[in-house]
Amino acid sequence: MSARNQEIEVKNLTINGQALQAEDGTVILEAARSIGIFIPHYCYHPKLSIAGCCRMCLVEIQGQPKLQPACRTPVEEGMIVSTDSSKAIRAQRAQLEFLLLNHPIDCPICDQAGECGLQDFYMMEFGQHKSRFAKEEKIKRPKAVAIGPHIVFDAERCILCTRCIRFCIEIAKQPEIGTKNRGNHSQITTFPGQQLDNPYSINTVDICPVGALTSKDFRFKIRPWFLYSTPSVCPGCANGCNIFICINKKHYVNLQRAQIYRLKPKENPEVNDCWLCDEGRLSYKLVNENRVLQPHIRQDGQLVLVSWERAINEIKNRVQKILTEYGPQRIGALASSKATNEANYLFKKFAHEVLETPNLDFLKGLTGYGDDFLIREDKTPNTRGAIDLEIGPGAGGIGAAEMLSPANPLKGLWIMGAEPTESYDNEQVNEALASLELLIIQTSNFTASCQWAHIILPSATFAEVDGTFINYKGRVQRVFKAMQPRPESLANEVILGRVARAMGYDWQEHTPAEIMRQIAAEIPRYHGLDYEKIGDKGIQT
């Protein structure tokens, strides 16, 4: 017997006639889940402490006179459990009826409808009974109370599972809510003078099994069954939390474009368990708002909309003019820690081969609040990737700080996907950019520096491209394309390829997967990596 087996004892038990083994200390609910038997529950959450207060998971154990809660009864040797005996099913039905006693008939206006635990169990085998409690007798409680900057609370819908309370104590480490009163009148409430206001507060909406806690941002916007989700990585900070991007498809009546409605955390024990901070969760807005939708060229001081052909032609002429008149030393290129590795890698190649300049660097974005859980001070998703790809000044070249100081020697500057004023002094940057003869900005959203740009190229956001981000720990993670780019915008790597081809270079059109293989071949740290190996959970390098 190996050392590991001696440490952890394995117990043999039977659930619904199926024999199985489970490690000592596993609760029955988890053991049953491992063989595909679902036991209904509300208060139990695998990442939180066990409360055992919703009583939905009562199961019959042979030799024990009373039903036991499966969520807090550890497995024992020779235990015979049945979750579908008539006694257990009677208890589940009775308990569901009890939880629904004072529950309002709110489903049409409840935001949780469609992903509600009560709806799920009631419609499935555990409920479907007639209410024996008149609607008029239900206890009236406060509805739609804003208990925090992001959260709306409905006391009538609450089933007092206390997941939110345990989350605030154990995960967010800021106890701000508790229960008050007793019996029929108990309800969740914030502590006097406090709000549910912590950096992780919207997670309580995710874990709330009913519609008691709803997110102010998402509330009423759309029904969850209209949403399609794609796995991705949060662009909000360097932690690289795994997310689902939830979008709707184009609507036929008002022809509204597909857009992101919310980000939800995706479980990844190596990075974010199943949590996501509020700041990251609301970071999707840059995809929907203030987008650059067509190439712009400055003519007589005004930005005018032009076609891609015209914009690329203009770039070709003006870049070649600077290269022949002043030489490649007088042109600069700035990549971004917000762009994917694929875009940054191609940008480096572009600076070396097409612009032929040693003045290459990447821009770090905003820095801000950080903590020791999920939020990092670096607010861009891919700083580590830009460092690993060795994006920096070549021999005789200058770095970002010098390029953006008024004393720079540059005549032309190409910025991809970044905003210089985020990381450098505003006035200095403005002075430096105003003095340029040619400023090309490749961006998805209009930013402050666009006022100095001579050419603006619309690029796609993280939700509209395939690619990889590398988080602060060096974990390579996939970003999946959740939707098509806005009609005229293109992925960064596609734009660079088109410009290079227009300028007479023999660049093939590569998919992000092919670019990743090129990166893996070139950077020793990523040898042997490709999209299949990275998978949807990422890989530590």
Added chain:
Amino acid sequence: MAMVVKDNNGQGFLEKIYIPEIIRGLLVTSRHFFKNLFNIKQVPTIYYPEERTEVKWGLSPRWRGRHRLTRKDDGMPRCTACMLCATACPSHCIYIEPTESADPAVEKYPAVFMIDELRCVFCGLCVEACPCDAIRMDSGIYSLTEYSRANFLYEKDVLMATERGYKD
């Protein structure tokens, strides 16, 4: 599988020579022609649009006409923007934009409620799906005419202004 070619040239001598059958058919036609010519009141044809079905015979209560939105006593829409009609709709012709209501007794209501009548197949599933009896097809309007496609996007105000089309 063998194909069977059916002889369709008639049976019996009289049918086969064709002419007597033509005359027999013309007799039926002429009988009806003259019967109707001298008794024009009996003809079931409706001279639309001078004559209307609903006036002549009345519409059945089950008739599915153009949609309308019902109102509460205070004139607000009964609709709670639950989106069940939009979900049930097989032709995706209903667009709703829910919003928070100023009335504390009402949590949400539709800020925009649009039906694209050109997409609509008048199946009535939206009426069946509605938990609030907010959408009905009892307007009795079957003739939808507009000068442009854009006008067929019926908005909340038009749908709410429509009354029930017929008496029980």
